[in-house]
Amino acid sequence: MVTVQSAENALKAVYLGAITELLNTKVNPLFTKIEQTSSDVWGKEIRKAVSAGLNGGVGAGTEDGELPTAHGKKYLQMVATLKNIYGQIQISDKAIRASADGRGAFTDLLNAELTSLLEASKFNMGRMLYGDGSGILSGVDPGTPSEGYPVGRPRFFVAGMVVDLLNFNNQLVSTGHRIRHVDQVQGRIFFENDPPTLTTIGGSLVVQGSFGKEITGLEAIFNNEEIYGLRKEDHGFLQSHIGIANAPIDDILIQRNIDAIEHNTSGTINFLGASPDVKYAYQEYLGQYKRNIDIMELTGGFKTLSFNGIPFVFERFVEDGRLILLDTTAFKLHQLDDWRFLETENGKILRQNQGRATYSATLVKYCELICDKPNGQGVIIQIHT
Numbered sequence: 001m002v003t004v005q006s007a008e009n010a011l012k013a014v015y016l017g018a019i020t021e022l023l024n025t026k027v028n029p030l031f032t033k034i035e036q037t038s039s040d041v042w043g044k045e046i047r048k049a050v051s052a053g054l055n056g057g058v059g060a061g062t063e064d065g066e067l068p069t070a071h072g073k074k075y076l077q078m079v080a081t082l083k084n085i086y087g088q089i090q091i092s093d094k095a096i097r098a099s100a101d102g103r104g105a106f107t108d109l110l111n112a113e114l115t116s117l118l119e120a121s122k123f124n125m126g127r128m129l130y131g132d133g134s135g136i137l138s139g140v141d142p143g144t145p146s147e148g149y150p151v152g153r154p155r156f157f158v159a160g161m162v163v164d165l166l167n168f169n170n171q172l173v174s175t176g177h178r179i180r181h182v183d184q185v186q187g188r189i190f191f192e193n194d195p196p197t198l199t200t201i202g203g204s205l206v207v208q209g210s211f212g213k214e215i216t217g218l219e220a221i222f223n224n225e226e227i228y229g230l231r232k233e234d235h236g237f238l239q240s241h242i243g244i245a246n247a248p249i250d251d252i253l254i255q256r257n258i259d260a261i262e263h264n265t266s267g268t269i270n271f272l273g274a275s276p277d278v279k280y281a282y283q284e285y286l287g288q289y290k291r292n293i294d295i296m297e298l299t300g301g302f303k304t305l306s307f308n309g310i311p312f313v314f315e316r317f318v319e320d321g322r323l324i325l326l327d328t329t330a331f332k333l334h335q336l337d338d339w340r341f342l343e344t345e346n347g348k349i350l351r352q353n354q355g356r357a358t359y360s361a362t363l364v365k366y367c368e369l370i371c372d373k374p375n376g377q378g379v380i381i382q383i384h385t
Helices: 004-025 093-098 103-129 218-223 251-264 276-288
Strands: 035-037 045-052 074-081 083-092 136-140 162-166 172-183 188-191 203-207 241-248 271-274 295-297 303-307 310-314 323-326 331-335 358-371 378-384
Touching: 004 103, 004 358, 045 358, 074 358, 083 093, 083 103, 093 358, 103 358, 136 162, 241 251, 251 323, 251 378, 271 276, 276 303, 276 310, 276 378
Parallel strands: 035 331, 241 378, 271 310
Antiparallel strands: 045 074, 083 358, 136 203, 162 172, 162 203, 172 188, 271 323, 295 303, 303 310, 323 378, 331 358
C-alpha cells in the first residue's frame, strides 16, 4: 500500500540518486565540463588561494656571480559565500490516496513531479551559469494585461516562472508574479497576476526571491568590477579578454581572439558558447564556402558544432552578438555536498503545507562557481549577424 512514508522512502532511496545524476550531467554542455568539488569550503564560505603571475626567482648569470634573488609566486585569496539553490516538488494527499492500491500509478505521479522539477532546475542552473549573480532576467517596459509587457530578453522566460518586479534602482516593488505565456516573436510576456505598477512604469524582473543570491556566472567574470572579494583594477589576472568584432563572424576572427588569450596565459581554450544569432551566422558562413559542418558529441549526449576540435555550442542565455571563449579547467563548482532533500529533525522530507492538503519536498544544493583564472577566459562582442 502506498503511504506518505513509502513515498518518502522512494524519494530517498530511488529517486534522489537518479535526480542527482541527471542534474549533474544533463543541465547543459558547459555544466558537464565543470568539476564539482567540496575542497576549499570553510563553513558557509569558499576560501581559495590562487597565484598571480610567475615565480620571479629565475635569471641568467656568470659562472661565479651572484645567483638570482628568490621571488616566489604571489598568492591572493578568493572569498565567496556558498549560494543556496532550491527546488520543490508538491504532491496532494488526494493523489497519494488515489494511487494507494497501485504502485504503477504512484510511480507515474512521482515521475511527473520530478520530471517537472528536473526541467525547471536544468533551465535555471543553465541560466545562472551564464548570468552575473543578480538573478535579473530582463528589463521590462509598461504594458497591459491583454497586450502583454515588452521585455528585452524574452528567451530568458518560460511559462510557469514566478518573478519579482524591481524598480530602476533595483528596489523590490512587488513579488510572486507567475508568467502565463511568453511571446518569443513579439518579445512580450503575460502574467497570471499582473504587477499593478507595470501599466505605467517599467523596471526589471528577477526570479522570485533570488535578487543578488545566485551563483557567480560568466557575466560577472566578464563585467563586474569586483569578484570573489577582489577588485579587478587591482589585479590584472582578474581581467578577462574582451574582443570587439564590429564585423561578421569567420574563422580568423575566432582564432585571433583564441590566440590573444592563450598567448597571454598558460590556459587553453576548450569551449565556445555562442548566442543563437551568432550560431546561425556561423553556419551561414560555413555554407557560403561549401564547407562541411563538423558535429561532435559531448559528455551527457549533447551534440554540437566543432571549431578545430573545440565545441562550438549554442546557448540561449548568451547575449546577442556574442561568442564566449572558455578554458573550462579553470572553473570549479565548490559545494558543501551534492543535491539532497531538506529533512526535519526526525528525518522527514515530505512536509504538509500549512493549511493545505498537500505535501512538499525540497531539494537543496549549497554551492558557488569559482574561476581561478579569469584572464584565461574571453568574449567577442558586437559580432555582426
